[in-house]
Amino acid sequence: MHDLIPYLKYLHASYSGSIALLVFYQGWIGFKIRRERVAGRPPIGKVVKRHRKMGPIIALMSIAGFFAGAITVYLNEGRIFEHPIHFIIGLSIAAFVSTTFVISRKIRSQDSPLRNSHFIVGLAIICLYCIQIFVGISMLLRAYH
Numbered sequence: 001m002h003d004l005i006p007y008l009k010y011l012h013a014s015y016s017g018s019i020a021l022l023v024f025y026q027g028w029i030g031f032k033i034r035r036e037r038v039a040g041r042p043p044i045g046k047v048v049k050r051h052r053k054m055g056p057i058i059a060l061m062s063i064a065g066f067f068a069g070a071i072t073v074y075l076n077e078g079r080i081f082e083h084p085i086h087f088i089i090g091l092s093i094a095a096f097v098s099t100t101f102v103i104s105r106k107i108r109s110q111d112s113p114l115r116n117s118h119f120i121v122g123l124a125i126i127c128l129y130c131i132q133i134f135v136g137i138s139m140l141l142r143a144y145h
Helices: 004-040 045-077 084-106 116-144
Strands: none
Touching: 004 045, 004 116, 045 084, 084 116
16 A cells, blocks of 8 residues: 555546546536626526536535645655645635635525626636646656656
């Protein structure tokens, strides 16, 4: 088992990369819903349903990815804060994902001001994931040198 620990970082990278793709897809669906609503058109029922159904699952998986990464670093390096930028961005993603989840549960009407908050936090999550992917790949590439 101890021989497998150095390879956990690749598992974490694969898992988190997959979650990032799901987050990007979720954002795209959310943008489609928003575009229809802002244009005054009725929402596309199956798209809204998919967004609402996938959101909590992706949120949970995203937060789990952060904790899995922290555990992986601890097992590999002996301390969690070995890669501070990657850790802080991951923690920020987990916090923003939690925030957007809470906000989404409070949205009740079509014209709720919370929709803008949900949208802005969602954009922040997507931006943070883009930065996190870059930082994570840089860390993996440095491991080869």
